[in-house]
Amino acid sequence: MQRIIDTHIHVWDLQRAAYPWLQNDTSVLNQTWHIEQLNEGREQAGISYGVLVQASSNLEDTQLMLETAYQTSWIKGVVAWLPLKDPNATLEILEVQLLKEKYCKGIRHQIHDEQDSKWLLQPAVIDSLSILEEKNIPFDVVAVLPEHIETALAVAEKVPDLKMVFDHLSQPPIKTKEQFGRWGELMKVAAQHKNFYAKISGLGTTSGDFENWSATDIKPYVHFALQHFGTDRCFCGGDWPVALLAGSYTKVWNVYKEVINDLLDPFDSDKVFYSNAQHFYNL
Template sequence: MKIVDTHLHIWDLSRAAYPWLENDTSILNRTWCIAELEHARAAAGVTHGMLVQASGCREDTELMMETARNTPWINGVVAWLPLTDTRQTQELLETTYLQEPYFKGVRHQVHDEDDTRWLLQPAVINSLKFLARHGIPYDFVGVLPEHLETALEVAERVPDLRMVFDHLNQPPISTGETFGRWGTLMKAAARHPNFYAKISGLGTASGNFAGRTADHISPYVAYVLEHFGAGRCFCGGDWPVSMLADDYAGTWQTITHILGRLCNEADQEKILYDNACRFYNLSTL
C-alpha cells in the first residue's frame, strides 16, 4: 500500500532562523536533514512525502524546495508566504511559486502568534482569498479551541479555501477528555466540506506523552473519522518532532495499527494515499 507522509520537517540552523528553537534543550535543537530519515522511511513503508514549513521566512522555503528537487520520494512543499502583506504574497506567487512544481500549499505558524485570531486580519484574509482563487490549500496549525473558532470564521469569509487541521488541532489526549470543547468545534468544522483533518503529531499532542500508546490516541482518530469521513482525512509523521515520543517507524506503526482497527482496506488507501494526492494536487504521483 502506498503511503504519503504529508507532514515532514527539515531545518538547517546555518541557513535560516527558527525562533521556536531558541532555548530548546531537546534533541530538536540541531540541523535535521532528510537524508537522516532514509533507512527509517523504508522500514516504515512510506513511499512519498511532503515537506512542511518550520519557520516564517523565505530561507526555510528555499531549503525545502532545494531538498525536494534532490530527493526523489519528496513530492511537494507546504511553504511560507508573507500573508500580512497581500501585495508581496501575490507577487511571490505570480513570479515564483505558481511556476514551481513542488509548491503545493501554504502554512503560517499561527500557534506561535500571541493573537489566536491572527488569520482574521484583513490583509491575511485577502491573501487567503488569493490562495483560494488559485486552488492552493492552507495548512492550519492550531493548538487551542480558540484557534478552531478562528478557523471556522476563516471558512465563513473564504469559503472556497481548502484547509487541513494539522495534528487535529491538538485533541485533549493527555487528559483523556472525550471530547469536550475540542470535540464540539471539530464537529462544527466537519460540516464545512473544505475542511480536512491531518492525523499527525498525536504522539506528542498536548504534552505528557511518556508511554503514550495507540489506545490513548485511537478514540480521537475514531471521532475525526466519524465526523469528517474517510474521504477528508490523511496522515503525517511529523518527523523529527515526533522523535520526542517515538522513532519514525514506531510512529507510523501506531498510525497504521489504528487505521487497521477502524477502517476497511479501501478507506485505509484513501486516508494513507488518495486524499493527500487530491488535497495537495499531487497529480504527478
C-alpha cells in the same frame, strides 16, 4: 504493501534560516535536520512519498524545502510560507516563483506562535487567503487552542472556497482523556464545512506521555475524526523530526497503521494513507 504518503515532514538548517521557536530549546530538535537522516526510518516504516511542511516564517525556509524536494526523489510536495500580512508581496511571490514551482502544493503560517489567536482574521491576511482561494492553493492550519479552531471557522465564512487542513487534528485532549469537550464540539462544526480536512499527525507528542503512548490512547480521537470528517477528508503525517520527542519514526507509523487498519477496511484505509493526500495537495 500499503501505500502511504507522509504529509508532514520537516527539515531545517540552522545555518540557512532563522527558527525563533527553537531558541532556548534543549531537546534533540535544536540542531540541523536533513532529509537524509530520515532514509532508514522511512524504509522501516514503509513510506512511499512525502510532503515537506513549513518550519519557519521566512522565505529561506521555503527555499531549503524546495531544494530538498528537487534532490529527493520520494518528496512530492512542499507546504511553503508566504508573508500573508502583505497581500501584494504574497501575490508577487506566487506569480514570480511559487506558482511556477512544481513542488509548491500548499501554504502554512505558524499561527500557534502568534500572540493573537485571531491572527488569521486580520483584513490583510484575509486578502492573502483569498488569493490562495483564487489560485486553488490549500492552507495548513496549526490549531493548538480551541480559539484557533474558532478562528479557522471564521476564516471559512470569509473565504468559503479555501481548502484547509487541521494539522495534528488540532491537538485533541488525549492527555486528559476527555471525550471530547470543547475540541470535539468545534471540530464537529468544522467537519460540516466541505473544505475542512483533518491531518492525523503529531499525536504522540500531543499525548503528553512521550514514553508510553500507544494505539489505545489515540484511537478514540482518530475514530472521532474519521467519523465526522469522513474517510475522504482525513490523511496522515509523521511530523518528523518533532515526533522523535515521543519515540521513533517507525513507532509513530506503526501506531497509526494499527489504529487506522483496525478502524477501516483496506479500501478506506488506502484513501486515508494515500489518495486523500494526493487529492488535497494535488500531488
